[in-house]
Amino acid sequence: MQPKIFKTITAFLMLAGSFCFSAEKAAAQDRPPLFFREDWKETPMATPVTQDHVANKDLVLTLHGPGKDGIRKSHHDTPADDPYYIWSGVAEGNWAVSLRHATKYVDLRGQSRIRWRAKQAGYRFLRPIIKLENGVWLIADAYDDASADWREREFIVADLNWRRLDIEKVIEGKPVTAPDLSRVVEIGFTDLMTGGGSDACSRLDWIEVWGKPVARTSQVSK
DSSP states (O other), rough: HHHHHHHHHHHHHHHHHHHHHHHHHHHHHHHHOEEEEEESSSSBBBSOOGGGGGOOTEEEEEEEEEGGOOEEEOOOOSSTTTOOOOTTTOSSSSEEEEEESEEEEEEOOOOOOOEEEEBSSHHHHHHHEEEEETSEEESSSBBBBBSSSSSSEEEEEGGGOOOEOOOTTTEEEEEESSSOSSSSSEEEEEEEEEOBBBBBBBBEEEEEEEEEEEOOOSSOOO
């Protein structure tokens, strides 16, 4: 009798283990891939940052707002591990930086994420921004605030709340409920403020977007 019970328990455990493995495998398959990463070219500092500073050949850079001409590609010889990064310290107005894939949209639903390495100073709160297929720009409620050193930050897109963004002035507007994130055109960042030198600025080393690529099938609204 006992051998039969033992066999039954063993079979049950094997079945349960198989089920858990299948569930984990399915969950892993649902996680979106890396859509893009931008690290910026290791070239001398320049103001403003331009397409020539973009390392990823699939990405198109756009600067926005009255302070866009002051967004600098920066780097220092010391400390030795100083990265090549985007700096807002001399922006004379609100600004934003965005990147779009040359041939694809991205689906930011589900387990999608936006990750970056940044270092803010003063009262600067760096926030993700996105452009939808219909031309609407949104800015997230979550942010990356001041830090004494470079810090990696991850935003789970499903956790974010959004407001409209006036991309010409780079000023937030009314809240937007449940926007359609299935076909996002551009992803970027802003702190909604002017630069204030090294004591009041935003710095971004690299940015990653994890989401499912979507083929472009229509003209994007301006």
